[in-house]
Amino acid sequence: MTVAFIGNPNCGKTTLFNAYTGANLKVANWPGVTVEKVEGAIDSHGVHIHLVDLPGTYSLTSYTMEEQVSRNFILSDDVDVIIDVVDASALERNLYLTLQLLELGRPVVVALNMMDIVEKRGMEIDLHRLPEMLGVPVVPVSALKRRGLSVLLHAAIHHKDRTHPDQLIHDHPEITHHKHNHHHDFAMVYSDVLEDKIDQLRVLLQAQYPDLQNYRWHALKLLEMDQEITAKYPLQGIEAVVDRSYETDIINEKYAFIEEIIQEVVVNREERVAATDYADRLLTNRWLGIPIFLAVMAVVFFLTFFIGDMLRDYFESAIDSFSALATSGLTAVGAGEMLISLICDGIIAGVGGILTFLPNICILFLTLAVLEDSGYMSRVAYIMNDVMNRLGLSGRAFIPMILGFGCSVPAIMASRALENKTDRYRTMLVTPFMSCSARLPIYILFSGMFFPENAMIVAYSMYLIGIVVALVCLLVLHLFQRQETENILLIELPEYKQPSLRTVWISVWNKVKDYLNRAGTIIFAASILMWFILNFGPSGYGAMNDSFGAMLGKILVPFFAPLGLGYWQISLSLLAGISAKEVVVSSFAVLFDGVNINSAAALATLAASMGQMGFTQLNAYCMMLFSLLYVPCAATIATIHTESHSWKWTAFSVVFQISVAWVITCAVYQIGSRLF
Incomplete structure (x- = not known):
């Protein structure tokens, strides 16, 4: 049987879904629609159950693509039972969708979630009277504490053939006679x-x-x-x-x-916990909200660097030892110089260099997942609403931009939640300026080499610059494309709650798994390709300066020279970074004679030698700045095309982002070289 989970955003639906399926999820797009669906399968009570987690929606009136998908799937013949996940602590708001679902005439079971919050507020819910008024089973559950899960599925299995409501008991003392007498047939009866x-x-x-x-x-x-x-x-x-x-x-x-x-x-409806309201007076304050958000992100990056760097030392030692072991082992078996160079200077230096940044990436993913599951991230859209309104958008458009801190691909996909097509396109255009996690290794490498005492501050500035550039671009677009439509933000500010360890773990694991998958595929292939074009030239295997890679890099030098990046190695690494931003770092390891970027001493030596080439702190900062702003990775470009259904718009996005990156980086370098 197929069970569909539906509910308001932030009702705990995904946490409940994850409690059943764990990390055994299948993510794909709905046929013909670029809206993600999440599926899982379990066996319970002797029945094989196919679970579908529908996008969050407040009603079955379809405005956005997510709402349309949820409604169409619920109306299809593919669903046997609908599980309506209701936030018990916000019953009044959640029941609106419940009444709409009951009118569909399909089997519905209500999962009354977040009962622990109800108890904390000193409230109680009459679990005998509520099913009488709705005419369907109501099962109290706690997705966070994994309570009531078996009972909920048991109710769904035994209710799958019930298309008519159970016994309805309504009390209408003010009405002595009702003309239609529908109270025995429908939960919701109108005038x-x-x-x-x-x-x-x-x-x-x-x-x-x-x-x-x-x-x-x-x-x-x-x-x-x-x-x-x-x-x-x-x-x-x-x-x-x-x-x-x-x-x-x-x-x-x-x-x-x-x-x-x-x-x-x-x-005891009047009993409420004032903690959320008290916190919101501070966190969503008109004047303090944005500074607090910036401070929160500063803490995120402090943890990313402070804890991540401590753990990274162990990764660096392990990969360094593995590289030395591989070199000695290959030498012992009589492997040729070319093979040893390919494996050690190409593959291990490229892929291993990326893996050393895994602790920092994990910390970043972990902190963002905790912020999202705690209920804070929706506040960011609220506090940015005034700013976004001045740019012709609602605060909701800032949500995809925030998601861009993790990965640009889901961030671009999140723009589909915006109702207006023009708003979606403008949001997609600037979202890649937000610094995704793939750029973090670039910041760590160059800030560590050239700004060892202030590496965290320098890297954090990249994230701030990304936000500022995105907002300035939106302002310019707004001035050229003024819209008379009013942008109203309707968004739920959910109860602050303790993040679910299971939900956070699944979120972090899926992102880390994707990072490792990229390291084992795209970066692996790019490292091998980079080694070949850097070790072979018109005369065959030989010196790097005479290779095909050097020839290509030197062709690009005039384009990058005004930016302070007029070195063929830098030009070639930035070109390779279009496949995936991590490739900039893996290419860097191969480009500079297989330098061991896992060794602090080797990096210090490399920084000194680059300094003798004229590559200073200003050049390093411009390298990070251009890496932040220039064309996103190939996966993001493909996602922009998928979401816009237009190669013309995709090409414009790429040209626009390269142009913005070139102009800003050029301005920083030219002004900086004159001042310092």
């Missing part, structure tokens, strides 16, 4: 005016579409003038019934019923 119109539309639908399922739900959508349903099921004579949109009326009556539910099932 006589709306019920009259629903009945009239049902008659019309039955006459014109005799094979249609759930006439009541379709009638409600026609009353709301839902564009998709209205276009798909045109009705003759509908004008006599639907003289205007009744969406507001339906929403108001739903919330009136929700208020009735709350009054009957929630005890």
Whole structure:
């Protein structure tokens, strides 16, 4: 059987889904739509269950691509049971989606999540009365503490054939007679005016579409003038019934019923924990919010460098020993000089150099995952809303940019949550300026070599510059493409909570696994390719200065010279970095005669020799700056094309990013060389 998990954003749905599936997930795109779906499979109670985690949505009224996907999948015949994950601590808001799901006429089980927060607030929920009012099973669970999981699946299995509600017990003391008497059939019953119109539309639908399922739900959508349903099921004579949109009326009556539910099932409703409200007075303060966000990110990078560097020493020693062992072993078996150079100076120097930065990458992923799961990241969109409004966007557009600190690919994909196409395109254009984790090894390498006393501050400045450049570009675009549409931010600020260790672990592990996969594929192949083009030239195997790589790098030198990067080795490494930004570092290890970038002493010697070439701290800073801003990796370029469905826009994005990188880096170098 197939079970679909649906719920509001931040209701704990993904944590619950992960509690069932662990890291055994399958991630892909919905057919024909660039929206990610997450699937898993488990065996429970003797049944093989296919689980689908749908994108978070507040309602079944589709505005964004995620909402459309959730609605279409729920309406399809692929779903046997819908598990509606409800945040018990925000019952009033979550029940709106619940009532919409109940009107679909499909098997629904309510998972009442975050009961631990309800208990902390001193509240209680009547778990006998709530199922009576909704007509479906309500199972209390705690995804964080993994409670009630087996009971929830047991209820789903035994409820999969129930398309009609269980016994409904409503109490309406103010109504002595109800014209339609639908309280035995539906959880949500509307006023006589709306019920009259629903009945009239049902008659019309039955006459014109005799094979249609759930006439009541379709009638409600026609009353709301839902564009998709209205276009798909045109009705003759509908004008006599639907003289205007009744969406507001339906929403108001739903919330009136929700208020009735709350009054009957929630005890001690007035008891609340003020910790979240108190924290938000500080963290979302108009004047303090942004400085606090910058301070939080500074702490993130302090941990990334301080703890990561301590662990990196062990990785460096291990890879250094492995390289020496490989060299002696190959020499002992009589391997040729070329083979030894390929393996040690090419593969081990390239791939091993990237693996030494794994501790720093892990710390970065870990801190970002903790911030996201704690509920803080949605506050960032809120505090940036005023700034983004001045740039013609809502604060929601800042969410993809924040995700860009991890990886540009999912960050670009996150722009699909924006309703306006122009907003999506503008956000995709500037998101690559946010410093992804793949650039971190570049910062660590060059800041450690040329700014050993202030490496963390120099690297942190790259992240700040990325944000500033993105915002300035958005401002320029806004001045040239002024829109009259109002950008309103509607976003939930969830309860602050202790991050789930399981959720954080799965998030970090998936990202680390992707990093290792890139090291074993793209970077491995790039290191071998780089070794070949640097050791072979028109005359065959020989000196690096006469190689094909040197020839190509020297062709690029005039382009990079005004930026302070007029060295053929630097030019070639930046070109190779288009495949993956980590390749800049792995190429660097191969380009400079297989230098051991895992050794602090070797790096100090290399920095001194580069200094004699004229490569100073200013040049190193410009190297990091250009690496931050120039064209993103090939995977990001492919994602931009997938999301925009336009090669023209993709080409424009690449040219735009290279141009911005060249102009800014050139300005920094030319001004800096005159001042210092």
